[in-house]
Amino acid sequence: MIPPEAGFRLIHQSQCYTAEDFSRLQEPLRHCLQALGLKPGMTLVCRFRDRFLYAQLLFLLPRMGCLFLPLDPDLPSAISGKLLNAAGEHILLQDGAALRNPDHKCHGSVAEQPLESGAPCLLLATSGTTGRPRLVELTGDALQHSARAACDFLQLEQGDRWLACLPLHHIGGLSVLLRCAWRGATAVLADGFSPRHVLQQLYEYRITHVSLVPTMLYRLLEQKTRPPDSLRVVLLGGASSSQSLVDEAMQKDWPVCPSYGLTEAASQVATVYPPKPGWQEGEAGMPLPHMELEVQEQTGAIRIRGPSVACCYRQETGARFPLLDADDWLDTGDVGWLDDASGLHVVGRRDDMLISGGENIHPAIVEGVFSECPGVGQVAVTALNDACWGDALVLLYQGTALPETVKRWARERLRAGFLPRYMLPVDELPRNALGKLLRSELKQIARERLQSVKA
Template sequence: MRKNFIWLKYGKLTPDKTAILGTCVKLSYAELAEKVESFANYLISLGIKPGNNVGIISPNNKDFIIALLSIWKICAVAVPLNFNLLNKEIEKLLTNANVQTTLVHKTSEVKISAEFKSNVFPFSKTDKQNQASKLPLCNEKDALILFTSGTTERPKGVILEHNNLTASFTSINNVFNFSANDKLLASLPFFHIGGFSVITRALLSGTAIILPASLKTFDLAEAIKKFNPSIISLVPTMLKRLLEMGIEPNNNLRIAFIGGGPAHTGLIHSAITKGWPVVKVYGSTETSSMITYLNYKEFQKRPKSVGKPFPGNVLKIIDIDGNVPGTNLKGEIQVTGNSVASGYFMNKKDSIGQFANNSFLMGDIGYLDNEGYLFLQNRKDNLIISGGENINPLEVENVISKIPGVAETCVIGLDDNEWGKIIVGVIVKENNSVINGNDVKMFLRKKLPGFKIPKRIYFVDKLPKTSLGKIQTRKVYEMISKL
């Protein structure tokens, strides 16, 4: 078992304090520690050893948290997976992360093929007592592999160490002072860093994690009304829907972190005027979540900024020649700090290009003003962030290109008040092709999860290209804006 298991220290410090709270669940820290101990023994009985990668396929619930902590307790590495992906995509991730054992929750509809079945086990043991097992003390540094989309088709698994997660909490806590009286709403999926961080922040501060019935807007609204969280994390799409429902912040709410994609100034202003204590944040999986913040008071002065770095994070702007330009000059954003991941799992090529000495190149273009506030301009690559989901346009383009009657295609992201960005497919038909937008979407529904399917399809006679035959994405944007 792991020595100095910091993630459950409040099981001894404040054993009667509520750790997990929801409509159908309430666990104290002592009860959580007991269930983790039991489930850890179950995992040992499955043959899981320190350093093994263990997949978790589950919605947000107490079982996810128990399984995660049990995996860490025995010094294994957790690999949370997006259960909304197609089965074949999940299996690809299992292979890429070298997952030896996968835990699948009964409420997920994921069906693993026979190739992986022998190493797939249920969560049902979380509520049962399992016989204690003896295991030598261990201290595995790696905690987590979280997958993130990028410019390449192959998903990249970010390796996060326990020290990265604790460093992230410490830097954020230095500003916002989490206390045992706080209650954190688990409003984002645990397989995303924004949602996952709710777990780690709560456990390290001895606060309660509130589990809504689901992540649908109605259930989030009900949880806000019933449980009065003091801290919530939302992507802009969620915030917009809550405002449209007329949901007002409760008196207990002191922080509403907004990140995970572009947040339009009008949306933030509307939320602030209605009393929401908005804090714009910016970060990534590779940086263990947020690295900058802009509170609602600062927003009035710099509405287009994403704020200043949290303590412990140093930002630099790197130009195309690798130099650091002056104030207000654009370049790629680099962050240095102890929350920066060690690299990508089994992917030295991309790791070498982006990670070095606790530093990470964010892939975003931006600039710092004379007071150190960060402003984002655009992505260095073409990654589209829609509703908090990272979407690689190349992946979508490759699937569209397989549709009979499609000559070529370009996938772009257009600004949208609800989603931040929406996916748009621009298609050139083959001669005599009669396909339409519905045909395209029907084909894609069989090949891609819903959030990767373009919301709009445009057909054009030709796509703008360079002299070398490369599609000019910027000109495609201009073309579509005129339609």
């Protein structure tokens, strides 16, 4: 794991902690964990909302020879139970009180038994947008390579300040802490995401970098406040970004850098940097210096290789199964293409591909068109089985536009095969904590909404 550099600072609730402060705070934590029965080789699973405690555990547990598995506290019990089975021997904490307020006294120091840099130190659940979250094993080496490459690529320096407002059970959130620790920069740890609070912190701490998902950026733009001139990078990822969102943000001086990454790669794979006028939807930029990338000509499958790429998943039984082929390439499950400059353009998940009237249609392409429709906000495209079409496309959308108006608008912009048969307004779309569409739930929503319309 990455030890915090001397210049590292973490600011939380107006308190500034140095690397030395962190080390001092971790001693009583270590005693508490040992008293709870945590031993080298075991995994500590945490399901609570204390972000400062998560930050301490991220750096402490590898020094104790233990693995860290932060889980989304809102994860359904049926899913979290399967992930716990995959974690192997573990201790589960659903409340941080036992660590914040120990009921025993700490005596002396506890000997360190740190993990080897090539050993797994972090277990993370994949986003589970298909309904099948799995655990990814990440080693200290993988996290270090990823952090170093990101710092170099995004020109993070000592004295810079990165606002951490993404969930800390996700690699995007944890990576902010790891990058700042590696480079000796300052991480400003927000207690979750509130548009007004985030804007306040951007100005108060003269933030230079911030990581966001599209939903967060959308809500910040609703505040109609321009960013501080200190802000150099808005690293935008976690879900696909619409053309209209990025265009609006750039027009309002938000330095947006759309990126493509995945848990299995310990975060970033490719990024548009520096911020680029004329960005095109799906454009993910150049691969980071530690990453090899290829797109298969026939299928459009995106494959990656590099020192930050995970080697295996953990199954529910605790058994491991490999991710890489014989030449160490990982098939990401995404499809896309490379431009003439070798920049990556991502279309979406291969599993999301629909076949309607004999045409291969990716929902993201259709969604990108409808995101430009007046009176339409968030959109999602799914399909229902149809004897004639195979997949009958269905548009689910949030907004004030009437379905008939949306259909007339779309007829002028989409050829027949790409035109959804049903346009259904909804109150909200299912998303995970990072704002990714839960596509596994869309069909059922479409069925229920269609039945209510026909009733």
